[in-house]
Amino acid sequence: MTGLLIKNFVRSKGLMTGLLLLFLSGLISLNVGKHFLEKNQQIIQQTAHFQQENIDRNVKYVNKEIGLLLYYVRFGLANDTPNLAGLSIGQRDINPAVLSVTIRNLEEQKYTTDLMNPMYQLIGNLDFSFVLIYFFPLIIIAFCFNLISEEKEEGTWSLVLSQAISPLKMLRLKLCIRYVSVLTVLLLLLVIAKFYLAIPVDNAFVAFGLTAILYISFWFSMSWLIVSFHRDSSYNALLLLIVWVLLTIVIPASINAAIVHTYPIPEAFGTVLESREGYHSKWDQPKEPTIQKFQKHYPQFNRYKHPEGQDYSWLWYYAMQQMGDDEAAVHATDLKTKLRKRETASSIIGLFVPTIHTQQNFNHLSQSDMANHLNFIEEVEKFHEQKRLYFYPKIFTDFAIADENWKAFPLAYFQDKVSVSWSSVLIPVFSICVICVVWAGINFRRPLERNVHYQ
């Protein structure tokens, strides 16, 4: 029986074409991922190269005052991209891979975006996560929607019933063959990805693979459930397609709209205005209060004084710059809190929607989600602060430019850590699968014979 079913499956032209289509689109997506990783790598290398060049040139020409030199010099921090991100590009094509900042106020620098074609972001990347989340279910639906009804509609159902083997067992076998075939394509793609994109086999990759397997298992259990109602082919197809449209388009988009509506972010514009005001207005104000505020923030610089009667000093200038950040701090913190809230809200809702859950897991594991970007921004803040604290005393004492080792400032890297929480990765979709299969089991327990004449 099993042999015959397999033979039947392999000989079916439609099914084999389906698998081939999946495989091909999977390969294209891996290539897209590779292209993305290379471009990313290239951006980082170029930045590293130009940073050194930029420092060298400025040191050569702006060689009198270190305060003026540091007005120009940029220090870059790159957000390290794991190769796994080639499989799920997520928000990485929106958020910049590197931020280069001067030690002046950070607020005006940290929201800088990379150049991009918005049409591409609108259409979205053809990455592996897309192929898995959108295409795999369609093929699974095409494989399963007429699991029973084709036998009925072709008149072979009574033949099946008259066999020694129980009809349910045969259906399970048919489903298993389809499941194994799709699973094989998936695993094959993951293995190819491992070598093609040089992805290290670590917890993140294993969790990624398990998430993918669970996701296709979900669609098989969903199809199994729909099929268990014993309706005709077109009804099953319609129902499954509606589920697909709901899960991949309507529900995620509605949830996104709800989240944006619940957590509006007017603070974004506020930060721009406050930081600009905080810095620029100080030019027209007496110098002492600005310097006092600065020294309240950094008591360790109390001993540096603005030279009496002088029109200008670097201490005053950088104190003004500091005020840009300090006065926008409330808005900037609010902005970050709101973004974290958006992130949390969507991951909680995602627990109940397999498509969202899968996409978010992928983005989390491949460090291409918003949380990663926020971590990166926080690291940029630390990085910037550290550079400030290093250079402030040198600026205030007018340290000689030639005495600094300017080779010691290469591009820095930020390595985010992914914590794999196995239960939240696996349990939600797994429980939905179990619900579908149990429900289908209850449906199948009703006598199948009664449906013989159903058309």
Add this chain to the structure above:
Amino acid sequence: MRFSVLRILSRQVYRSTIKKRSTLWLIGIFNLMLLFAVVSGYQILTTQQQIVDEYSHQVRHRWEKSPDKHPHRMAHYGYVAFRQKFPLSFFDFGMDSYVGNAVFLEAHRQNTVNFSEASLSNGLLRFGEISAGLILQLLLPLVIFFWGFDLISAERENGTLRILLTQGISWPELIIGKCLGLFSVSLTIFAPVAVISLILLFCNEAISENWQALGYFAILVVAYLVYLLIVSLLAVFVSAKSNTSKSALTKLIGFWLFFTLILPKISLVAGQSLYPSPSKIEFDTAVEQELLALGDSHNPNDPHFKALKDSLLQAYGVDSTHKLPFNYGGYVMREGERLSAETYKRHQTKLVAIYQKQQNVVRLTALCNPFMAIKNLSMALSGTDYATYHDFENQAEAYRYKLAQTMNELQIKLISNPTKGSSGKQAIISQKHWAEFPDFSHHFPTFVHVFQQEKLAIFSLIIWISGLYFLVTLSSKHFKAF
């Protein structure tokens, strides 16, 4: 083709489809979804308008209230420009969420337009956004296919097709008649949202400055009607061509998947590899290097600026820049700003040309993909396409340039020459000059502009509707009655 026959056929299709409970449910659900989409879109629009108004007002207020100071300080203080949403943007969100909203405009520097909705979003946005445009372009065709896939094939399977044909009904009449019936069912979904949108459009305050939106809306409605007609005709045509209803349905769903999901992404990959675009670091470095080659206004020995100085000294017959009858610093700055803005513009134009080429690959597929045609046209008319955004970028940059140069002019004219520093009494001018500089206001492209941009989309919709019509009328011999 007889009108009375068409009317009978279409009415029959309309009545039999609308009779079904499932149809009523679908119509109900779609109307609710569309209502939700336009109302929430409208809310987003008005909220954004309020926020932009409030913050623009603040920017202006702070600008005008800035104390007396050196004009170059004002040029650095700069301005913040916010992108307005077009009144019709609630209908089709297009790229609105992927393009920036606020840009800091200052002297010497072109900043990026920041805070796009996408940059403030987690991955959810990438599943798409529920806007009326998305529902009508993507989901409604699927429903039309479900209503229409068996309109002729079922008649063939039941044997009633032969009876129809022996009654003297021609194939074109049959197909067009059924198509019109299907089309009229789809109107039960499209018409309400069109009316509500029109009302919302009138409700919006910004409409008084953008009356062209009403004209755009009229064209938009016509375009969607043509699109729905194409989809209906396609459904009936495929149904007539296919042997069984099942194969008709499979073909139509395959068609839908290919045109809405696969082809756009494939054309994107193709565009990306055909026309690679530079990253920001490449772009900035190229601009910087060219500027360094042109001349560094901060470097006293730079040949370009030295030549400028010498020619000035000669023309005015003086031996030092301090003796010039105008502020020399301002003069140099004006020249520097001109050079840097021109260089930036040249590179920016090149970059946009690359983007356009990339987009043209996607746009070109509209010729064989009605979905892409309506998507582009709808975005353009709703003011949410790339051209509209780029137009904003240009306006912001033009304003930035004007601001910097106006401040330089003020410096040249009003600041005495031998001053040192920029806070001494002679280096300060009155704040009344700030109010004289006009506010930034964002204008939307005119119809000619939109038409220029999207003529390919309009053309391809016309090609599709007329092509299908000719296919139906010309190839009627090839259809099978049983």
